[in-house]
Amino acid sequence: MKKLCFILVIAFFMMGYTFAFAGDKGANSRESIIEKIQKEGVIRVGMATFVPWAMKDKHGQLIGFEIDVARKLAKDMGVEIEFIPTAWSGIIPALLTGKFDVVIGGMGITPQRNLKVNFTIPYDFSGMSMVAHRRKAAGFSSIGDFNKPEVIIAARMGTTAEQAAKKFMPLAQFKLFENESQALQELNLGRVHAVVSSAPMPMFHALKYPDKLFVPIQGTFTKEPIGFALQKGDVDALNFFNNWILNMHSQGFLKEKKAYWFETKKWESLVK
Amino acid sequence: MLNKKSYKFTLVDMAVVLIVIAAISIFFSRMGSLLDYHWQWEVIPNYFMFKDPITGAFRANMLLIGFMTTIRLSVWATVLGFLLGTLSGIMGAKGSFSQRFVSQLYVETIRNIPSLVLVILFYFFVSSQFLDALRLDLWLRHQSDTVQQVVGFLLAGPAQINAFVSAVFALAIYEGAYISEIVRGGINGIPLGQWEAAYSLGLTRSQTFLWVILPQTFRRVAFPMAGQFISTIKDSAIVSVISIQELTFQGMELMAATFLTFEIWITITILYFILTFPLSQAVSFLEKRFSWR
Numbered sequence: 001m002k003k004l005c006f007i008l009v010i011a012f013f014m015m016g017y018t019f020a021f022a023g024d025k026g027a028n029s030r031e032s033i034i035e036k037i038q039k040e041g042v043i044r045v046g047m048a049t050f051v052p053w054a055m056k057d058k059h060g061q062l063i064g065f066e067i068d069v070a071r072k073l074a075k076d077m078g079v080e081i082e083f084i085p086t087a088w089s090g091i092i093p094a095l096l097t098g099k100f101d102v103v104i105g106g107m108g109i110t111p112q113r114n115l116k117v118n119f120t121i122p123y124d125f126s127g128m129s130m131v132a133h134r135r136k137a138a139g140f141s142s143i144g145d146f147n148k149p150e151v152i153i154a155a156r157m158g159t160t161a162e163q164a165a166k167k168f169m170p171l172a173q174f175k176l177f178e179n180e181s182q183a184l185q186e187l188n189l190g191r192v193h194a195v196v197s198s199a200p201m202p203m204f205h206a207l208k209y210p211d212k213l214f215v216p217i218q219g220t221f222t223k224e225p226i227g228f229a230l231q232k233g234d235v236d237a238l239n240f241f242n243n244w245i246l247n248m249h250s251q252g253f254l255k256e257k258k259a260y261w262f263e264t265k266k267w268e269s270l271v272k
Numbered sequence: 273m274l275n276k277k278s279y280k281f282t283l284v285d286m287a288v289v290l291i292v293i294a295a296i297s298i299f300f301s302r303m304g305s306l307l308d309y310h311w312q313w314e315v316i317p318n319y320f321m322f323k324d325p326i327t328g329a330f331r332a333n334m335l336l337i338g339f340m341t342t343i344r345l346s347v348w349a350t351v352l353g354f355l356l357g358t359l360s361g362i363m364g365a366k367g368s369f370s371q372r373f374v375s376q377l378y379v380e381t382i383r384n385i386p387s388l389v390l391v392i393l394f395y396f397f398v399s400s401q402f403l404d405a406l407r408l409d410l411w412l413r414h415q416s417d418t419v420q421q422v423v424g425f426l427l428a429g430p431a432q433i434n435a436f437v438s439a440v441f442a443l444a445i446y447e448g449a450y451i452s453e454i455v456r457g458g459i460n461g462i463p464l465g466q467w468e469a470a471y472s473l474g475l476t477r478s479q480t481f482l483w484v485i486l487p488q489t490f491r492r493v494a495f496p497m498a499g500q501f502i503s504t505i506k507d508s509a510i511v512s513v514i515s516i517q518e519l520t521f522q523g524m525e526l527m528a529a530t531f532l533t534f535e536i537w538i539t540i541t542i543l544y545f546i547l548t549f550p551l552s553q554a555v556s557f558l559e560k561r562f563s564w565r
């Protein structure tokens with residue numbers, strides 16, 4: 001009985017290894033996700049809430065710039081779309097383990113990320129901007145003013161905002177949060193000097209609380225390309241998405257959507 | 273009940289009540305001035321239910337959907353955890369050396385790693401190898417609408433099913449370790465005389481276990497088990513890290529979209545309380561009923 005149990009345990013572990021290796025092999029010689037999407041009739045898109053890229057409206061429906069892009073992509077491919085809202089810090093592991101086909105989630109193309117996943121050509125450019133607390137950061141007007149050891153900056157964990165903030169303000173202290181709303185709450189309470197995030201959210205937030213917050217630096221202090229992220233080794237999918245994006249650029253679709261979501265606030269009544 | 277104590281409201285009680293009330297009001301007034309927060313409670317009910325502008329019918333919104341998902345998740349995790357825990361508990365109490373070893377290994381491993389770590393490990397490493405390979409979502413998508421609705425009601429829709437099932441397993445494995453200890457304790461707590469009496473009546477070891485010991489064990493462990501179910505409801509919040517659309521995750525999504533941080537956290541807290549408080553009251557009521565019988 002004792003022997004049998006040990007054999008069973010060992011067999012179980014060996015089975016695990018076999019599966020693991022089978023999985024590896026599968027990753028190298030698997031079919032393109034484009035074919036899989038066509039065959040199954042559904043594209044699974046990983047995303048995370050970022051105002052105004054993607055958010056839930058007051059009826060629980062997803063809306064936003066990215067959502068429009070992904071819906072149009074699904075329509076052009078003639079398939080259904082399924083959005084899989086994912087916590088941002090776990091979005092790359094989830095992509096790599098096949099929880100969805102592609103990330104259309106405002107993901108900035110960075111070398112570090114690119115080592116793990118493939119990116120399409122950019123469908124959008126974004127930049128970091130800042131919103132600061134009127135009392136705490138009184139008189140601050142340049143990056144240099146914030147780059148001091150006593151300054152505390154809040155950002156969303158694992159985002160390019162975090163990277164940009166650390167690169168441009170290496171001397172400051174950082175407080176990182178899972179969600180932007182938590183970072184902004186910290187700012188509203190006056191516990192941090194500023195929040196760094198992708199434009200236009202910081203500006204919108206400053207407009208919402210004009211007596212408490214202000215925009216210390218006009219415009220953005222970085223410019224970063226935004227692309228779809230997919231698993232490595234899928235040339236067909238990369239080619240398809242790249243050319244789709246090229247098409248959308250030339251048709252003016254992306255520009256038109258960007259203008260609606262980023263330069264107007266017509267959509268605000270949809271959310272609250 | 274004869275031994276019920278009659279309470280007198282003394283001066284000390286009065287002082288305690290006054291101090292508590294004062295502390296609470298100081299807390300809230302301080303919070304009001306410190307936060308300087310613009311409360312917007314009026315939009316919250318809309319996130320439970322809204323009137324469809326086209327059909328005019330009421331439809332559930334994010335918070336209610338998340339609330340239901342939390343209930344589903346807890347129920348299934350408890351059912352699975354119960355099976356797993358009972359098996360492991362029996363092995364741990366009355367099994368052979370190697371069975372006890374396996375049971376101990378399971379219980380001690382799970383109890384000594386944080387639930388958050390377990391959930392993440394399970395979701396990204398284990399479930400990707402085994403559960404995702406089953407392609408439940410594909411299977412579900414090819415079923416008729418009725419089947420989809422039924423499965424959607426009991427478990428989750430096609431978009432969520434893979435993640436939901438792995439969350440149920442992860443939670444069940446976690447809760448199973450605690451249930452295992454409850455069951456093991458329950459079995460070991462049955463007096464030896466019960467075994468001896470059963471043997472003397474000519475029952476075999478397995479008959480004794482199945483017909484004499486196990487029924488008594490379940491009566492003993494029913495209340496701790498119900499308490500474990502309540503903990504499962506609370507523990508289910510951790511699966512928000514693997515993006516299961518339960519109450520906490522929905523709340524966080526909503527906060528990310530609306531920036532109504534406090535309103536939503538408070539609402540979520542109340543919802544969990546609404547779910548667990550009546551349950552724990554019911555358990556303690558039943559416990560009292562059964563104990564003096």
